[in-house]
Amino acid sequence: MLFQTGSSRRKAAALGSGPEIPAVDLEKRHPTPPSRSSSLPPERSTSPWNKVKNQLKRNGDHRFVYEPLAPGQIRLVRVKHDFFRSRLRGEFINASFDSLPKYRAISYCWGNGGATERIWFGDHEYLQVTKSAIAVLGAVIDSGSKEHVWIDALCIDQENTAEKNSQVLLMGDIYNAAASTLGWLGEAADDSDRAISFLKTLRDEMEKYDIRKLNPLHKQSEVAKYPSFKETDTPDWIALQKFLQRPWFTRIWVIQEMVLSVNTVVMCGRKTVKYDVLISVVWTLASRGLINFTYIRPKDPKDFAQFQPPAGVEGILATFSIAKHREARMPHSLQELLLFCRGFEATDNRDIIFALLGIASESGNHVLPPSYGSSVEEVFTMWTRDLMISDNLLTLLHAAGIGNPRVLKKLPSWVPDLTVKFESSDAKTTVFGQKAFAGLYKAGGAFEVSVRSDYERNQLIVKGEIIDTVDYVAPPRPAVRDHEEVSIMRPDRIRRNKWAQDTMALIKSLLPYPTGESFHDVYWRTLIANMDLDMTVPPPGFFDNFDRYIEWDELAVDCKSRDETRERGEAAGITLEDRVKHSKFDFSTPHVGNRVLFTTSFGYAGLGPPEFEKGDLICIVHGAAAPFLLRKSTGPPIEDDESAEGQEDQTYVLVGECYIHGLMDGEGMIVGQARDIVLV
Numbered sequence: 001m002l003f004q005t006g007s008s009r010r011k012a013a014a015l016g017s018g019p020e021i022p023a024v025d026l027e028k029r030h031p032t033p034p035s036r037s038s039s040l041p042p043e044r045s046t047s048p049w050n051k052v053k054n055q056l057k058r059n060g061d062h063r064f065v066y067e068p069l070a071p072g073q074i075r076l077v078r079v080k081h082d083f084f085r086s087r088l089r090g091e092f093i094n095a096s097f098d099s100l101p102k103y104r105a106i107s108y109c110w111g112n113g114g115a116t117e118r119i120w121f122g123d124h125e126y127l128q129v130t131k132s133a134i135a136v137l138g139a140v141i142d143s144g145s146k147e148h149v150w151i152d153a154l155c156i157d158q159e160n161t162a163e164k165n166s167q168v169l170l171m172g173d174i175y176n177a178a179a180s181t182l183g184w185l186g187e188a189a190d191d192s193d194r195a196i197s198f199l200k201t202l203r204d205e206m207e208k209y210d211i212r213k214l215n216p217l218h219k220q221s222e223v224a225k226y227p228s229f230k231e232t233d234t235p236d237w238i239a240l241q242k243f244l245q246r247p248w249f250t251r252i253w254v255i256q257e258m259v260l261s262v263n264t265v266v267m268c269g270r271k272t273v274k275y276d277v278l279i280s281v282v283w284t285l286a287s288r289g290l291i292n293f294t295y296i297r298p299k300d301p302k303d304f305a306q307f308q309p310p311a312g313v314e315g316i317l318a319t320f321s322i323a324k325h326r327e328a329r330m331p332h333s334l335q336e337l338l339l340f341c342r343g344f345e346a347t348d349n350r351d352i353i354f355a356l357l358g359i360a361s362e363s364g365n366h367v368l369p370p371s372y373g374s375s376v377e378e379v380f381t382m383w384t385r386d387l388m389i390s391d392n393l394l395t396l397l398h399a400a401g402i403g404n405p406r407v408l409k410k411l412p413s414w415v416p417d418l419t420v421k422f423e424s425s426d427a428k429t430t431v432f433g434q435k436a437f438a439g440l441y442k443a444g445g446a447f448e449v450s451v452r453s454d455y456e457r458n459q460l461i462v463k464g465e466i467i468d469t470v471d472y473v474a475p476p477r478p479a480v481r482d483h484e485e486v487s488i489m490r491p492d493r494i495r496r497n498k499w500a501q502d503t504m505a506l507i508k509s510l511l512p513y514p515t516g517e518s519f520h521d522v523y524w525r526t527l528i529a530n531m532d533l534d535m536t537v538p539p540p541g542f543f544d545n546f547d548r549y550i551e552w553d554e555l556a557v558d559c560k561s562r563d564e565t566r567e568r569g570e571a572a573g574i575t576l577e578d579r580v581k582h583s584k585f586d587f588s589t590p591h592v593g594n595r596v597l598f599t600t601s602f603g604y605a606g607l608g609p610p611e612f613e614k615g616d617l618i619c620i621v622h623g624a625a626a627p628f629l630l631r632k633s634t635g636p637p638i639e640d641d642e643s644a645e646g647q648e649d650q651t652y653v654l655v656g657e658c659y660i661h662g663l664m665d666g667e668g669m670i671v672g673q674a675r676d677i678v679l680v
Contacts, residue, residue: 060124061124061125061126062124062125062126063125063126063127063128064121064125064126064127065125066092066157066160066163067092067094069094069163069166069167070094070096071166072096072097072170073094073095073096074094074095074097074100074150074155074167074170074174075092075093075094075095075150075154075155075156076092076093076095076100076101076103076148076149076150076155077090077091077092077093077148077149077150077151077154077155078090078091078093078146078147078148078149079091079119079137079140079141079149080141081141082120085120087118087119087120088119088120088134088137088138088141089119089120089121090119090120090121090127090154091121092121092154092155093148097173097177100177101147101148102147102148102179103147103148103149103150103178103179104140104145104147104148104149104150104178104179104180104181104182105149105150105151105174105175105178105180105181105182105257105261106136106137106140106149106150106151106152106181106182106184107175107181107182107183107184107248107253107254107257107258107261107264108132108133108136108151108183108184108248109132109184109186109247109248109251110130110132110133110153110347111130111131111132113130113131113132114130115128115129115130115153115158116128116130116131117129117130117131117133117134119134119137119154127153127154129153129154130153132184132186133151133153133154135184135186135187136151136182136184136267137149137151139184139267139270140182142270143270147179150174150178161372161373164370164372165369165370165371165372165373168354168357168370169357169358169366169369169370171253171256171355171357171358172256172260172357172358172359172363173358175256175257175260175261175358176260176261176262178261178262179262179263180261180262180263180264180265181257181258181261181262181263181264181265182264182265182267183248183254183257183258183264183265183266183267183275184248184267185243185246185248185266185267185268186246186247186248186268186269187268187269188268188269188270188271189269190239190242190243191235191238191239191242192239192242192243192268192269192271193268193269193271194235194236194239195236195239195240195242195243195268196243196268196271196272196273197271198228198236198237198239198240199240199243199273199277199278199281200273200277201228201236202228202281203277203280203281205226205227205228206280206281206284209226211226211284211288211290212284212287212288214288214289214290215289216287216288216289217289218288218289223290229290229293232292232293232295232297233297237293237294238297240294241294241295241296241297241310242310243268243312244282244294244309244310244311244312244313245296245310245311245312246268246312247345249310249311249312249315249316250311250312250315250343250344250345251344251345251346252341252344252345252346252351252352252355252356253346253351253355254315254319255315255318255319255322255341255344255355255356255359256355256356256357256358256359258275258319258323259319259322259323259326259359260358260359261275264276266278278316279316279319279320282294282312282313282316282317283316283317283320285313286313286317291309291313294309294310294313295308295309295310296308296309296310314343315344318340318341318344321340322337322340322359326359331359331360331361331363332359332360332361333360333361333362333391333393333395334353334356334357334360334361334362334366334383334387335387335388335391335393335395335396336395336434337356337359337360338352338353338356338396338399338416338418339395339396339398339399339416339431339433339434340434341356342399342418342420342422343420343421343422345421348372349376349418349419350370350371350372350374350376350379352418352419353379353380353383353418354370357370367383367386367387367390368382368383368386376408376419377408377410377411380408380411380415380416380417380418381411381412381415381458384396384400384414384415384416385415385453385460388451388460389451389452389453392448392449392451392623393449393623394433394449394451394462394621394623394624394625395431395433395434396415396416396433397414397433397460397462397621397624397628397654397657398431398432398433398434398624398625398626398657399416399431399433399657400413400414400415400416400417400654400656401413401414401609401628401629401654401655401656401657402611402631402653402654402655402656403608403609403610403611403612403629403655403656404416404417404420404429404609404610404611404656405417405420405610406420407419407420412458412459412460412679412680413653413654413655413679413680414460414654414679414680429591429592429593429594429595429609430529430531430591430592430593431657432529432625432626432657432659433624433625433626433657440531440535440536440537440625441625441626441659441664441665442625442664442665442666443620443621443624443625443626443627443660443663443664443665443666443668444464444620444621444622444623444624444625444666444669445620445622445665445666445669446666447463447622447623447669447674448622448623449462449622449623449624450462450463450622450623454678457680458680459651459678459679459680460678460679461676461677461678461679462621462622462624462676462677462679463621463622463674463675463676463677464619464620464621464622464624464628464674464675464677465619465620465668465669465670465673465674465675466617466618466619466630466677467602467618467619467620467663467668467670468600468601468602468604468617468618468660468668469600469601469615469616469617469618470598470599470600470601470608470612470613470614470615470616470617470618470629471598471599471600471601471614472506472598472599472614473596473597473598473608473612473613473614474502474503474506474596474597474598475499475502475596476594476596476610477496477499477503477527477596477597478492478495478496478499479492479496480492480493480496490557490558493553493557494557496553497553497554497557500550500553503523503597504519504523506597506599506605507519507522507523507526507599507605509599510522510599510603510604510605513603513605513662514602514603514604514662515661515662517662520543522605522661523605524543525538525661526597526605526606526607526659526661527589527592527597527607528589528591528592529591529592529595529607529659530659530661530664531591535591551572551574555568555569555572555574592607592659594610595607595608595609595610595658595659596608596609596610596612598612598658600618600660604660604661604662604663605660605661606627606658606659606660606661606663607658607659608629608655608656608658609629609655609656609657609658611655612629612655612656616629616630616631616655617629617630617631617632617652618630618658618660619652619677620663620668620669621677622674624657625657626657626658626659626664627657627658627659627660627663627664627668628654628655628656628657628658629654629655629656629657629658630652630653630654630655630677630679631652631653631655632650632651632652632653633650633651633652633653633680650678651678651679651680652677652678652679652680653679653680654679
């Protein structure tokens, strides 16, 4: 089983992929142990908990009073229909992990409607939950299942901050210990039944025709021989596109839940499909160059902004990648996960951090406890600071800076805004400080990281050298979005070709380049941050005929179809090898996202964040993967007191990391010139 990471002694019965979840009679196989609350006569009990319950009972209907959990305990609930009163009725048990009955964990979206629905516990006690929680519990009951379930809205006291702080640390264990997990996508809509059936058809077709071995650079004629791949706008593909747009796929908690669950079935309405089927289909589409079949087609064919994969594609691939790393015993650190999972959403933005604790390599040994009593800004600041200091790594610093998109305006510049949502996958720029690029970039040389914090002033202090300034900022590189209608792409191609001519002239003005490289090498290596499709440094000769790339782009402007482009290219002497190199280069550009080309006062070329300006300072930080752009702070200087002893008077605002061609391997380090850089 793809995601089976728990103990082999917990072998879950595989849930079927048909329209219903099989019922399990746990009354016979797993007698439910009575809860501690039901074992004590309420009128005789002298516990504070029962005294409160008895007092409230005299006052009529009231919110349910939870029995406190002992350390290491969780709650499970069994819900059933109360047909006489037309409502749902629940019953809790408290249990430790060594005495849990068989149960199903629920993964779902809270939604935006608020807790307006009631579930009753006895005649007068109730808890209010969202409509989505009512819907998924109703679906479980309707399937005939009588087993206990774990669902956060009920099984954690949402009004008890201390309990939330402690229970969130057990979330990974909760999903790993469950016999199965149900991923609830919502009620049936947008032809979702068709989408689920089509997923199973695609899985079977991919196995039958061995589509997993298809060349990603295939011709359309090669794909058209497969029954489901003849057209993109069929009812089946449209239904799947809408299915993969469901909010559940973008929920940050789903990542941990899917990675740690032993056996997961996704349910939409009353139809189900195994999550493994979703993984298999989406991974094959993405890796074989077929992901365009899932693209959302806008009503206006010229509206490129919507012409992109649905959000579910990234969510599914993220869980697959994280799970494979864990299987290989190479789990990501929390800093790495926070960057890898940028753009996923949470009802409570503090969960953007807390939802990943159970799958981080530090799981069970975190530098801070969860803190739902702190603001989002406080949580982001505390965790960013303490993770970088405890890890002695600046991973999160590479994603910070005012030059990057930010929503939380009160964050220090050195704290990344993890709430930012990306309009498209292209906007999610690769962070050069990620572990994936270890060894690729070493701008900070062999020097060890030096990082500390002035907690009182909320400042971060690193060791570094300011070596250069930004001299010229070029316009952003125009995007050319893929489209079946080549003529629709023509205006974008014209704009990009004009941009290419202008920026080539800019780079030529820097010659001779400080590294002694040719114009072509400096230009194309800078545009892709010297990183190829495999996230490695392109070898010599990788793109030795750059003129062919420019010629191909110019030729494509006037062509009306891909076939015409290919024919005219062949007539012009552009070989298949040239086209493959062209494709490799194009595939290597998305990871630089919306970075902007610039030049420096000392004649270097680089890529900066979306927003920066002439005069920004270039700083090499000890132990950092990439250089940083800084701006002098306009705030008051550091006062002369004991806590500021030895610090620089000048403070700086972090603008963002950058790529500078020729300064990514420690070349900019000047021995003995480093000083404290104080970031605010």
